[in-house]
Amino acid sequence: MTRSERKAYTLREIAERFGGEIVGDPDTRVSQVAALDTAQPETIAFLADERYLQQLKATRAGAVIVGTAGRDATDLPRVVCANPYAYFARVSGLLNPSRQPTHGTHETAIVDDSAVVAANAEIGPLAVVGRNTRVGARCLIGAGCVIGDEVVLGNDVRLHSNVTIYDGCIIGDRVILHSGAVIGADGFGIAMADAGWVKIPQIGRVVIGNDVEVGANTTIDRGAIEDTVIEDGVKLDNQIQVAHNVRIGAHTAIAACAGIAGSAKIGRYCRIGGASGIAGHITIADHVEISAHTIITKSIDKPGTYTGAYPFEANRQWRRNAAQIRHLSDLADRLRALERKLASLERSES
Amino acid sequence: MTRSERKAYTLREIAERFGGEIVGDPDTRVSQVAALDTAQPETIAFLADERYLQQLKATRAGAVIVGTAGRDATDLPRVVCANPYAYFARVSGLLNPSRQPTHGTHETAIVDDSAVVAANAEIGPLAVVGRNTRVGARCLIGAGCVIGDEVVLGNDVRLHSNVTIYDGCIIGDRVILHSGAVIGADGFGIAMADAGWVKIPQIGRVVIGNDVEVGANTTIDRGAIEDTVIEDGVKLDNQIQVAHNVRIGAHTAIAACAGIAGSAKIGRYCRIGGASGIAGHITIADHVEISAHTIITKSIDKPGTYTGAYPFEANRQWRRNAAQIRHLSDLADRLRALERKLASLERSES
């Protein structure tokens, strides 16, 4: 959307929608959000972290969003609110509305006769919608998406281009799936027999709740027997792997490249760092934070932050130190022996 | 497939196919597999692990598959066999047969005139089959797949939707490729010259044996000069990266998000954990197990299990302990110095 097409709002109109107190001219108009340091006059920026106070002083933004602590930190027209970052998110959503489905079904889309597609949904060019699949109101299906048979898409679902959904999966309302995401591929179920691996048919589904977002090239496997479940409000970044029969609790957010092994149960409101791993068949409590590059190998039953990343160093130092990792147990034994000897020496002294 | 369409089998019919001893009524009919704890009457469950004995007692399954040790652990009609998990896999395959190719070539598929497609293969909507490519008997090519030129697909190959195969790759019989898999992209071959990187054309192919399964969004690069080779019966989970000129030995299974660097040679019957890494140009013996999140930096010539994951802790403890990693070599030096001093002290004592 070009600047000229974008609608501008006054601070008054914004506060009427999202609350907050206006300090300064309520008729100040903004048409886009911006970062403090690169803001232009018709934009609104925000201060969520005291570290950027200097940028607030220097900003060319037309208005800013600040917390109560930042109320008097600027002379600019401002909205004072409890959670400036979330407020900013909402204002940005207002100024950058997502595209509405307006084009109906493209003539090159292949929609099975048995599929039920809401009249106000949009099916993009070269998309495929399978047998008995249901596409809810105002859904927007991007070009090249392939949606299997017996799939249910709720209302206001947005599939960006080239998404794949296997047969039988259930997707809630207002779900966003980014390009290259694959929902419902077979879980990794194999049994070793004499002659080699035997495939175990994966007969569960993927069930995704409402308000879930799934990043580009993320994969969520269908369940082996029961379903894989992604609860409401879960946010998954790019290139995450969710194995069969995982359950991810509501409002948990997972950063890119994380891997969740089979049948792991993750609580609600967890925050899981990038490239971290959750072992199979374990349970993670609600409100757990896991640091990037950490593998969780057993269940966690208490909220808190958990970490297991190897500290990096200049390679030469790393070589020296890492070599000792392989002697740690010996080192501990030798230390214990020394302690004993010294104690006996001290006894003999006294 | 809905329950009503699904065929039911008696235990007698099952044992006639797959062997095992029936204890209880051989006319017991089952139409689906189930987990012990959620089983319904017309299903068959299995016990492969003594830990679930309690679930066996309580199960509502109509029949169960047990090992010889579990022969008398239940009164339910049962099949007693040597390997209940593999037996279960086979029964599930019987009850959940994969879809057969019945639709021929979809009118929107783009099949080059020079391609040779078996009459009983199915090419899905909007799939592309390149020049001189051969598609074997009973292949099932999903919607949106792009198969390049000079590709060979064996018989009974299943490509789920949106798979990409580059020119010249060879795929064996009964291979399954899941959505988003990319077979034969260029390996990462670049040479630094004065002006920047020079690309090295990747002129090898990917050659995949029989009975291989490749997970969603997994990538297998073509060889730089020689081929990248995936031997028979290899099972690759999702989002695995196989670099150029890798060879993966027969019946090796690799869990999701693992990365195999260029020219690594992996043995047969290995089991490689999720998010693990194999360095380039190394060799892994047969029957090696590698734990999740472990990087193997040099060749392994003996079977066994190898691990290198940093143990996770509450972040506060991790901080304290990880800080010492950077002093490990010093710590070891100081320990040695103490040992020497104490020894000399002891000598002077005596």
Place this chain on the structure above:
Amino acid sequence: MTRSERKAYTLREIAERFGGEIVGDPDTRVSQVAALDTAQPETIAFLADERYLQQLKATRAGAVIVGTAGRDATDLPRVVCANPYAYFARVSGLLNPSRQPTHGTHETAIVDDSAVVAANAEIGPLAVVGRNTRVGARCLIGAGCVIGDEVVLGNDVRLHSNVTIYDGCIIGDRVILHSGAVIGADGFGIAMADAGWVKIPQIGRVVIGNDVEVGANTTIDRGAIEDTVIEDGVKLDNQIQVAHNVRIGAHTAIAACAGIAGSAKIGRYCRIGGASGIAGHITIADHVEISAHTIITKSIDKPGTYTGAYPFEANRQWRRNAAQIRHLSDLADRLRALERKLASLERSES
């Protein structure tokens, strides 16, 4: 391309293009590159590493490329040059020219009327080109690619099949994008409010310079407010994740499965190992090398090699040693206590 179609060149023709000194018959003809150990007579191989001298002795290649040190290491016709590996890359490029766009726009491609496509570009079957998008001279767009609205592709861009580019992204000249790559998906921008996460619209773009290569299934997210920038000559392997607002400096090469978190700034000429991670909001200097499986958690301001991988061991040894990781801080305390005691003992001795 089959052998019979491939053009052969004499060493003289090659040296006229790429320099170097010919030793032996300059009329020696080669039609393909090869590895020393599997070379055939009409091929040219190279020696870049003294370790392969033995292979050089035994090679059946028709000619070889050697460095000045290898000048007399063989009697074969040879090109002597400063950088045999880069020379080899160029010769291979000469012998294996990439396919030229010759087919124009396929009748099944969906190109918006407002798109501007160079007459000599090729748009493959079932590709989609959006509104106001520009496709430069000699571009080759593979089958199934989806290019959004307002995208700019420079000249000589090669998109392999099934690439996705979101609206508004800018791609330079001679860029190669491999299958499954997703350029410009939303960055992971969410703000926690009382009711759950609020999405932050991602209004920046992805801007990719000239001569960039992006591997299969790699994802580069659009910026939150400003752009994500990939500078000239950057080479990205497969399955890399580049988060919003990252900047990757010119001629940096990143191996597969690496993840770069939001707003990280990476210098020029860096080499970043596979499955490594760069934390958000940090800065990496030019000419930094990062080892595979290493996470960089704070800025690096000096060139050098940095490592942080946990050394692998046989699982039994790992268990013993890793258990001590959780006592490292205690261990260090106990060592210090011992040192103090011993010092006081020594004082009391003297």
